[in-house]
Amino acid sequence: MGGANHVSLFAVPQNASSIPAATPAAPAGKARAGAAAAASPARKALEKLGLTRDIDLALHLPLRYEDETRITAIASARTGEVAQIEAVVTASEVQLHPRRMLKVMVDDGSATCELTFFSFYPSHRKALAVGERLRIRGEVKGGFWGRQMLHPAFRKAGGDLPSALTPVYPTTAQLPQAYLRRAIATALARVQLPETVPHALAPPLPGWGSAGAGGWTLRDALIFLHHPTPDVALATLQDHSHPAWQRLKAEELLAQQLAQLTARRARERLQAPQLRAAAGDGALGAQLRALLPFALTGAQERVVREIAADLADHRPMHRLLQGDVGSGKTIVAALAACVCIDAGWQCALMAPTEILAEQHFAKLVDWLAPLLAARGQCVAWLAGGQKKKERSAMLELVASGAAALVVGTHAVIQEQVQFARLGLAVIDEQHRFGVAQRLQLRKKLDHQGREPHLLMMSATPIPRTLAMSYYADLDVSTIDELPPGRTPVVTKLIADSRRDEVVQRIALQLAAGRQVYWVCPLIEESEALDLTNATATHAELSEALPGVAVGLLHSRMPAAEKKAVMDAFKAGQMGVLVSTTVIEVGVDVPNASLMVIEHAERFGLSQLHQLRGRVGRGSAASACVLLYSVGDNGRLGESARERLKAMLETADGFEIARRDLEIRGPGEFLGARQSGDALLRFADLAQDGALLTWARESAPRMLDTHPQLAQAHLQRWLGGRADFLKA
Structure with a gap:
């Protein structure tokens, strides 16, 4: 600590243009910085962060800031605050007890301060020699012998103080802050930032594109956010409410909407087979409806019509079918498959897990x-x-066209799977598939180059703001009505200390001829999370419920064994099924009337709702018990408390989704759509609804009237990441 490594903390630019390029200027669009000796590993680290262009570096904004713009007298420094002092070393020695450490005493004329270093080198001792005048920055601590600092940053005193706050950037190993600061400052001074948003489309922000009247150009905003002045309210930087942040968020949201709309228009120029449903009683859909022991709800009928209209079009369908747990999405998918098969084409249905696919x-x-x-x-x-023999037989059926419907996991999209005529692909729980997997499915073209229609299903309803942003390139169909006869599920929140009462409740359900799920979050003990594992719970319940068949199901079991357990539970041969979250979606056992979720505080809200949806599928009164444990402090964390509260207050999947977005943000809803390249880094969907509405309305106008500016804006903000939207 200290020495050369600490000089960098004080090498803060007065402004972006004051930093010379550390290496000769690179061609436009490429960032080069740092000494040649360090260039290779640091450059690789920059690439790892996706910082390959000047604009990428300019948009790599600080996590936080350090104030090195002023000197504080030691006597005025308050305990617990981070302060910068300037003082002379009056004593410096290595002590060996109770452990080896370097102790340094400094004096600025107002008071003294003791500096302690547990890790140091000979160069540190030389830099901290008696008589040296230093500029020192660290957290001030009080002690019996006066003020102290532990491992402070320091450098030789001298030179003007910075006029801006020092940025601290997100980084990785082999990419020191000093190197990253120089690279960003060099890129920011060099990058071309012409205005790409036409003035006629300016967002509802004061002074857009002007340096006066409180307005900000993009360059103004970036320079300020990298090096804000000390008088700025730090809260406005941290919560992104500062006008400079608003400028960036508006541009980012516009780029995202342009990308979504560009992807949608490009897809509409592609060709897909026109699949029209056969008419009359001989149609496959009509035959299926005649066999069903239930009638479709009004919402299901509406969605079936929306999908049928898409399938009949020559443009590829790209539709998301969303509906709450138990709303009947599978029969809608089956009727869509009937339209496809009637038209002489094949349909593929893909699910993320074997249990769900089965x-x-x-x-x-x-x-x-x-x-x-x-x-x-x-x-x-x-x-x-x-097994190889079974798989080979299935592949032949698919390739010959004899298999009109192909169901499976990601195995459906492997290279050796060749369809005769794939017309429709249905992806269930689409957010759990990676971008590459979804793109691979779309590449299963027929011999005339037409790509299949795509129907994606999700039991996690998408909140409106998320649908407007990340799913703006999709058509969305919503089943907002549950089938009649679904039994409401009573939700109970019970502390783990009352576990014995829950086991007694299970015994009563079993005596009434019902079945029970008990869900655990882990398979085996974890040092990080002291949770009871599924195996231990299985043994505990087997002992507590003599004469009852208790099954165990987890993801590490062989597929055949998992299938045997599920089949036994569905057949009623098993009273209790202890499981990990592999039963989260798709499992349908009407006789199961009680769901116990152990360590419910560890589950996501959407996951809790999905698990609750496994019961209440029959006529018996059903309940979901959320068994929770508090931490060492005897309290639940705030987000865990909010999740459990939401589960108690509502069973509406759309309201659950809205609250989930508030608690966690958009990441879990999107799954692998962003695939490490989240398209929104700065904007917040919960706070920036007005800017999102502006961006959504402005994107088509900009593409139609200023296509070159739209392309330049997209390239600036997204580079090649817009390709992810094609999935």
Whole structure:
């Protein structure tokens, strides 16, 4: 600590243009900085952070700031505050007890301060020699012998104080702050930042694009945010409410909307097969409806019509079907598959886990296999755990076209899977698939170059602001009505200390002929999280419930074993199923009336809602018990408390989704759509609704009237990341 490594903390630019390039100027668009000896590993670290262009560096904004613009007298420094002092070393010695350390005493004329270093080198001792005048920065601590600092930053005194706050940037190993600061300052001085937003489309911010009247150009905003003046209210920087932040957020939201709209228009120029439903009683959809023991709800009928209209178009469908747990999305997907098959094409349905895929497979086989068999066709199954002989047979059925419907996991999109004529791809729980996987499915073109229609399903309703931003390139169909006869689920919040009462409740349910889920968050003990594991819980319940068959299900079990356990539970041969979250979606056992979620405070809100949806599927009164544990301080964390409160207050999936967005932000809703390249780094959907509305309205006008500016704006903000939207 100290020495050369600490000089950098004080090498703060007065303004961006005052920093010379550390290496000869690079070609436009490429950032070069730092000494040649350090260039290679540091440059790799820059690339790891995605900082490959001047604009990338200019948009790499500080996490926080340090104030090195003033000197504080030691006598005036308050305990607990970070202060910068300027003082002379009056004593410096290495002490060996109770451990080896360097003790340095400094005096600025107002008082003394003791500096302590547990890690130091000979160069530090030389720099901290008696008589040296230093500029020192660190947290002031009070002690029996007076003021102290532990491992402060220091350098030789002299030179003007910085006029701006010192930025502290997000970084990685092998990329020191000093190097990153120089690289960013060099890039910021060099980068070209012409205005890309036409004045006629300016957002509702005062003085947009002007340096006067409280307005900010993009360059003004970036220079200020990298090196704010000391008089700025730090709270406005931290909560992104400062006008400079507003300028950046508006531009970012516009770039995102332009990317979404560009992707949508590009897709509309592509060709897909026109799939029209057959008419009359002989149509596959009509035959399926005649077999169903229930009638579709009004919402299901509306969504079926929306999808059928898309399938009949020559443009590829790109539709998200969303609906709450148990709203009946699978039958809608089955009817869409019927339209596709009737038109002479194949349909693929892909689910993220084998258990969920098997649930779909079982339902679809039950519904469609007899109808397809009469036509000489079948339903094929593809999964990673298949034996080679079975898999080869399935691949032949797919390639020949005999398999009109193909159901499976990500195995459906592997290279060796060749469809004869893929017309429709259905992806369930689409947010759990990676971007590359979804793109791979779309590349299963037919021999004429037409790509399949794409229907994505989600049981996690998308809040409106999220749909307006990250899903603006999709058409969205919503099943906002539950089928009649669904039993409301009572939700109870119970402390883990009352675990015995919960086990007694289970015994009563079993005595009434019902079945029970018990969900655990981990498979085995974790040093980081002291949670009871599924195996231990299985043993505990087996002992507490003699004569009851208690099953165990977790993700590490072989596929055949998982299937056997689920089949036994569905058949009623098992009273209790202890499981990890592999039963989160898709599992349908009407006789299960009680769901116990252990360590509920560790689960996400959407996940809790999905798990609760596994019960209440029959006629019996059903309950969900959220079993929670408090921390060492005897209290739940704030976000955990908010999640559990939401579960108690509402069973509406749309309200759950809205609250989840408030608590966690958009990340979990998006899944791998961003794939490490989140398209929104600065804007906050919960706070920036007005700017999002402006961006959404302005994007089509800008693309239509200023296409070159739109392209320049996209390139500045997203570079190649807009490709992720194609998925």
